[in-house]
Amino acid sequence: MVTRRPPEAGPPGARRISTPALQLARHVITDTADHQAVGVIHGLAGLGKTFATRTCIAALAARTRAAERIEVATITFPSRPTMRLLADLLLQTLTGTPPARQANRFYLTAALVREMARAPRLIVVDEAQRLPEECIELLRYLHDHDDTRFGLLYVGGNGCWEVLSRQPMLRSRVWRRQTFSPMSRAEVPQVMRSYHRLYAEVDDELLHYVDDKFAHGIWRNWALFSSTAHLLARRARRTSLDIEIVDNAFALHSGTSDAS
Numbered sequence: 001m002v003t004r005r006p007p008e009a010g011p012p013g014a015r016r017i018s019t020p021a022l023q024l025a026r027h028v029i030t031d032t033a034d035h036q037a038v039g040v041i042h043g044l045a046g047l048g049k050t051f052a053t054r055t056c057i058a059a060l061a062a063r064t065r066a067a068e069r070i071e072v073a074t075i076t077f078p079s080r081p082t083m084r085l086l087a088d089l090l091l092q093t094l095t096g097t098p099p100a101r102q103a104n105r106f107y108l109t110a111a112l113v114r115e116m117a118r119a120p121r122l123i124v125v126d127e128a129q130r131l132p133e134e135c136i137e138l139l140r141y142l143h144d145h146d147d148t149r150f151g152l153l154y155v156g157g158n159g160c161w162e163v164l165s166r167q168p169m170l171r172s173r174v175w176r177r178q179t180f181s182p183m184s185r186a187e188v189p190q191v192m193r194s195y196h197r198l199y200a201e202v203d204d205e206l207l208h209y210v211d212d213k214f215a216h217g218i219w220r221n222w223a224l225f226s227s228t229a230h231l232l233a234r235r236a237r238r239t240s241l242d243i244e245i246v247d248n249a250f251a252l253h254s255g256t257s258d259a260s
Contacts, residue, residue: 010223011230014196016055021180025052026059028176032151033060033070033122038143038173039153040128042160043180046220052180053124053155060122070151071121079130086135087112090123109138116148128156129163136167143173182217192222198230202241210246214253228252 005012025041032039041049063069075093077086087108092098094115099108125131125139143152154164161179165171183191188211189204199207215221228249229241238245 005227007224007227008220009227011196011198011227013230014223014226015194017191017194019048019183019191021048021178022052022055024178025049026056028178029053029056029122029153030060031176032153033072034151035175036120036149036151037175038170039151039176039178040161040164040174041153041155041178041180042128042164043157044182044218045157046218047180047182048219049155049157049180050126051219053126053153057122057124071119072124073121074124074126076126077130077135080132081130081135083134083138084108086131086138091115094121109142112142113145113147116142116145116150120149122151122153124153124155126155128154129158129160130156131163133167136164136170140167140170140173183211183219184217185211188215188217195222196226196230197239198226198233198241200240206241206243206246214250225249225253 028039028041031037041053043049057072057074060070060072073093075090077089081089082105084105087105088099088103091108091112094112099111103111123139131139139152142148143150154160156163161177164174185208189207192199192207193202210225211217211222214225229245232245232248232252233239233241236245
């Protein structure tokens with residue numbers, strides 16, 4: 001069976017880069033989990049938030065001492081869920097079983113309190129910008145409850161912090177917050193040479209050209225470009241990026257050299 005690699009995962013041989021953003025995310029997630037606090041990780045799409053979160057969560061589960069390991073539950077809600085739907089899906093995620101159909105949100109909230117009092121854990125709410133005010137308030141209530149024991153990490157893309165920060169009761173409780181930003185232009189050459197052997201001998205000018213015209217410091221853009229460039233280089237039996245591969249890759253990405 002052939003394993004298919006999605007383009008956004010980058011080309012075969014791509015290396016995991018311990019960027020400053022990834023290192024900071026490790027502190028944010030570890031502190032939020034260990035201290036049962038509230039944390040927020042946010043930024044524009046494609047900057048590596050999901051990768052960083054998954055990497056750091058895996059590190060929590062891999063801790064050497066069993067007593068230090070933390071159960072993690074990650075949940076994503078549809079756009080603007082109701083309080084009942086939020087409570088229902090969260091309880092299913094934590095227990096693995098759906099609650100009774102006739103259960104109202106008050107019953108579900110009480111059941112969540114009991115479940116969240118059972119053991120320390122980290123709750124990761126992905127795509128947090130989708131949450132309406134009443135759902136944010138419900139999560140705050142559960143976190144503040146005297147009996148519950150969990151860290152609460154919100155992860156979201158465009159507009160996430162704007163949505164969360166409108167709630168003063170939540171904003172005042174955020175202990176760790178990280179904003180993911182695009183790579184600076186100066187970082188690009190060194191980072192990309194470390195990322196894949198395709199770039200190992202490429203000069204700064206060509207790497208800046210790709211970044212200026214296509215990637216704009218965004219990891220997902222670089223991964224997509226790299227997957228295409230790697231295929232083109234392999235078909236041409238080349239081992240390094242050159243201007244011909246770059247132009248052909250641009251042509252394959254919507255036929256433009258100024259994608260975003």
